[in-house]
Amino acid sequence: MHFPTTLIAGALFQSSVIAKTQPAQDVLAPASSYSHLHLTHDLLAFHKNLTQIESISGNEHDVGVWLTESLQSQGYTVEKQSLGGNPPRFNLLAWPGGKRNTRVLLSSHIDTVPPFWPYTHNASTGVIIGRGSVDAKGSVATQVLALNGLLESREVSPDDVGLLFVVGEETGGDGMRAANDLNLKPKSIIFGEPTEGRLCAGHKGNLGAKIIAKGKAAHSGYPWLGRSANEVLVAALGGVMEMVKGLPTSEKYGSTTMNIGRMEGGVAANVVPESASASLAFRLAEGTPETLKPLVVEAVENAVAAFVDKDVKASDVVEIIFTSAGYGPIAIDSDVPGFGKPITVNYGTDIPNLKQTVKGQKRYLYGPGSILVAHSDHEATTEKELFDAVDGYKTLILHAMIKDDAREQLRDARRPDL
Structure with a gap:
């Protein structure tokens, strides 16, 4: 350009x-x-x-x-x-x-x-x-x-x-x-x-990501008729948080960290939320974005497995977007x-x-x-x-x-x- x-x-x-x-x-x-x-x-x-x-x-x-x-x-x-x-x-x-x-x-x-x-x-x-x-x-x-x-x-x-x-x-x-x-x-x-x-x-490397959870709206009195995007998102974030704890550390840069910078989801307390999302920032102490990305995807898919069945795939309940190319240390x-x-x-x-x-x-x-x-x-x-x-x-x-x-x-x- x-x-x-x-x-x-x-x-x-x-x-x-x-x-x-x-x-x-x-x-x-x-x-x-x-x-x-x-x-x-x-x-x-x-x-x-x-x-x-x-x-x-x-x-x-x-x-x-x-x-x-x-x-x-x-x-x-x-x-x-x-x-x-x-x-x-x-x-x-x-x-x-x-x-x-x-x-x-x-x-x-x-x-x-x-x-x-x-x-x-x-x-x-x-x-x-x-x-x-x-x-x-x-x-x-x-x-x-x-x-x-x-x-x-x-x-x-x-x-x-x-x-x-x-x-x-x-x-x-x-x-x-x-x-x-x-x-x-x-x-x-x-x-x-x-x-x-x-x-x-x-200085540490950097990678940005966004997790988009997909739910199904329903009346909160009958939650089994829907799927809570907020619950999907919480599960996905929990999986990524655990994954980060196990990443290799660096003598020079310390540990890779993740910040959940922004979360949003739902419309009201009495509505099962149809959508939710969270923006993440990773600070890489070791490795590259290309080595970290598949680990994030795997952690999220494993974490939302409870929402998946023969009729619902992982991609039906969650999407992961990497918002920057990122770089290593x-x-x-x-x-x-x-x-x-x-x-x-x-x-x-x-x-x-x-x-x-x-x-x-x-x-x-x-x-x-x-x-x-x-x-x-x-x-x-x-x-x-x-x-x-x-x-x-x-x-x-x-x-x-x-x-x-x-x-x-x-x-x-x-x-x-x-």
Whole structure:
């Protein structure tokens, strides 16, 4: 599928004000010198502007406009990749020099889960509250400010590092999957998610499923004349819950878990329910979706056997739909000194949604804040966590540059024509 893109450059902008949309221009920013850059270093204002804009998945337009105009006012070239919608939503690819394809790429997502919680900042305690303050606008803000700092100190050139900010991470990753059409070939990618300021060595896999139970309506006074879809569903869920307990564990990732995220069924207490369903999310510590799917099917069919006879097949009483392709556990690079012992996390990221386009491409996962407060009504970070993350991202960028230079030198040394 093709997603149209637009190049944007220029426009003045005040970092403390949400600007109005300006017409797009097909103009490239000046090549590789620093003179065109007017970089912001006000981390707290930048983070505030991002966080105070509601951007629940599907409604990322306004925060995308603000971020576009902020980056272009600082001298970045910004390419918008449309994913449609009304108002339109889009990914942002930004680069500070003349090269669109940079050696290092910083990436995170600009959408959040519902509901929106307004931004508040307690200056005396340094605590910042608000939806997205951690997941993942904390990463977006600190990535931009880290790159700005390295550009200001001339530790990286404008052609070294780019930015990719995507939509839709919280609802399946449609933004990052679309980003594959951008044909990017970085040697290293640094993904931003809340990791408590530590490097992540991997995260669990993911598989979504839905169980649909099929009943037969009847008066509740005569339940034998019908079949309760709710009872079928409860039996099916019980079977899957038992099956999960017996799955292999991983020394690195622990146990595979299942969450019953949503259940619905029936119309009234005095009616035998005709339909019921439940949505499930599996977090895989071992194996792949292809090894797990048949186990789920078998567990469900065994669990509903009591509702099956010579006239009623298992498919007449239950249906299983796998709502995502899923993926197995994801190993992530963590070969950077100074971050302590790497951790693993149970949440999913956009990493498996972006294809590796370079052999040996390094992928890192790092960011401020804790996943334990993300998606909650008390999502919050601190000034210290944000400032520390700026330093952390700087370290990761410089490490990626050094590793890339070493690879280039080794490759050149092996070439017979040099």
